[in-house]
Amino acid sequence: MTEHIVRSYDAELESLRRSLAEMGGMSERMLGDSTVALVRRDTTLAQKVISADQRLDNLQRDVEERAVLTIARRQPLANDLRELISAIRIASDIERVGDLAKNIAKRAVAISGQFSPPHRAVVGLEHMSRLVQAQLKDVLDAYATSNEQKALEVWHRDGEIDALYTSLFRELLTYMMEDPRNITFCTHLLFCAKNVERIGDHTTNIAETIHYLVTGESLDINRPKLETTDITVEAVTGS
Amino acid sequence: MTEHIVRSYDAELESLRRSLAEMGGMSERMLGDSTVALVRRDTTLAQKVISADQRLDNLQRDVEERAVLTIARRQPLANDLRELISAIRIASDIERVGDLAKNIAKRAVAISGQFSPPHRAVVGLEHMSRLVQAQLKDVLDAYATSNEQKALEVWHRDGEIDALYTSLFRELLTYMMEDPRNITFCTHLLFCAKNVERIGDHTTNIAETIHYLVTGESLDINRPKLETTDITVEAVTGS
Incomplete structure (x- = not known):
């Protein structure tokens, strides 16, 4: 194998990693923007998130191919x-994060004309979304x-998100x-x-993929949520 | 390439198709059973669905590998x-169908002790689930x-499911x-x-994969739901 071929193979991997970094950045922005759109009832920002999703879908297909x-x-x-294999899996998780953020943005549009409940209701969601945004940023940095x-x-912090979701529910x-x-x-x-809780699950999936990538082994012990959430709580929220 | 290697390659493909058929059958049963568990408040049947999901996850990983x-x-x-590539994609969709059915089963457990709403509420869901079960069966047969x-x-019938979901919502x-x-x-x-609506989306994904498998082309025109659901309806349900 010539030096040229080796370099070009590395270039292919490098280019995949760059596409994943771009996808990751987009998904972070989509989650942040959809939450702001929901809290401020900003339908223009919501529409921006909805439009951005197509590009993320295209990037995912491209990485996979x-x-x-x-x-x-x-x-x-x-x-x-x-x-x-890790690139394919992570692209798929990021693409689904984008779908979930898009769904939040659509709901921001749906409720823009609705009666307002106590502001506390939205504050809880905003707090949960911030935590998940930090998780997403950290896991993408880790990758x-x-x-x-x-x-x-x-991976270990996912239990906090689940607990917050249960209390918000x-x-x-x-x-x-x-x-x-x-x-x-x-x-x-x-x-x-x-949706935010499920984005948290995708950050956990990405963490598992990184573990597999670095160590060659699957993280097939139980998810952290099983340690922190008992069956009663699970039964209440169906999570 | 010897005849032996060719046969053994075909045997690999054949074995993947058999695993997918097994996964498909499992996911159909899980959706059917979780719906019955919900309607009859049968927590034993619900637990059966919840336990079955692990095997489906393992099969998916196995097919992918x-x-x-x-x-x-x-x-x-x-x-x-x-x-x-189609085998990998379809295994991933079937695995998610199983996750969603498991979530319905968990909710059947969660509501088993709750105050009963009008029976009509459950009837609508049962009807929607039957339609999606038929879609799932048909798309697996098509594969x-x-x-x-x-x-x-x-693929074209997905609009009906979305319309039903909107009315049920x-x-x-x-x-x-x-x-x-x-x-x-x-x-x-x-x-x-x-969840049932999302299972419908996965049958649509599988239909798209079959189209790609048979024709070599992507079905990248808009999803049928965009023809039958207008933006107002979408705004109501956030779908």
Whole structure:
């Protein structure tokens, strides 16, 4: 194998990593913007998030195609094969983060004309979204720097998000029971909270992929949420 | 290439298709059982669905690994590469169908002790789930027989599911507004309805993969839902 071919193979991997970094940055912005759009009832910002999703979908398809073609063309061995499989998996998780953020943005549009529930209801969601934004940023940094320790920290923190979701779920049900005029708005907030929780799950998936990438092994012990959430809580929220 | 190697490559593809057929059958049963568990408040059946999900996850990982190793080892050309990429994509969609059915089963457990809303509320969900079960069965048959026409029919019918979801969403909000005691139960039903709708989206994804597998082209025109659901309806349900 000539030096030229080796370099060009590295260039392919490098280009995939750059696309993933771009996708990661987009998904972070989409989550942040969709939350601001929801809190401030800013439908213009919401529309911006909705439009951005198409580009993220295209990038994901592109990463997947390039990674598969590289696998087919180069017959990579263990390490490089893991790098390519990881790129495919992480692209898929980021793409779904974008879908979930888009869904929050659509709900921001849906509730823009609705009766306003207590502002506390939105504050809880904003807080939860900030935590998940930090998780997403940390896990993407961990991937960019192949920092398995940092990825594991993200993985262990997922329990906090689940606990917040459970408490927010109960709080929103309370507002709905207090005043039926809150029902439509709070229902949308419930779905938004669920979306944010699911984005948290995707950051955990990415952390697991980084572990696999760096160590070659699967993180197949139980998810952190099983340590911190008991079955009763699970039964309440169906998470 | 000897006859022996060719046969063994076909055997690998055949074995992947068998695993996918097993996964498909499992996901169909999980959706059917979780719906029955919800309607009859059968927590034993719900637990069965919850336990089944682990096996489906393992099968998905297994299909993904085998398909990638085959790509890396055999350097397949266009047709065979499409077959392997399609197997990876379809396994991922089926695995998510299983996750969503498991979530319905968890909610069946969560609401087993709750105040019962009007039976009509559950009937609407059961009807929607039956339609999606038929879609899932049809698209899996279409894959097993490489029937692109049948896959396209499934793809075009997704609009019906979305319309049903929108009407069910409104109906459930009405029950919640009529009597606050319905709120917890109906909230879980709303999430179940959303899960069923998302399973419908996965059958559409599988139909798109079959189209790609058979024709080599992406079905990148707009999803059928955009033809049948206008922006107002989308805004109401956030779908």
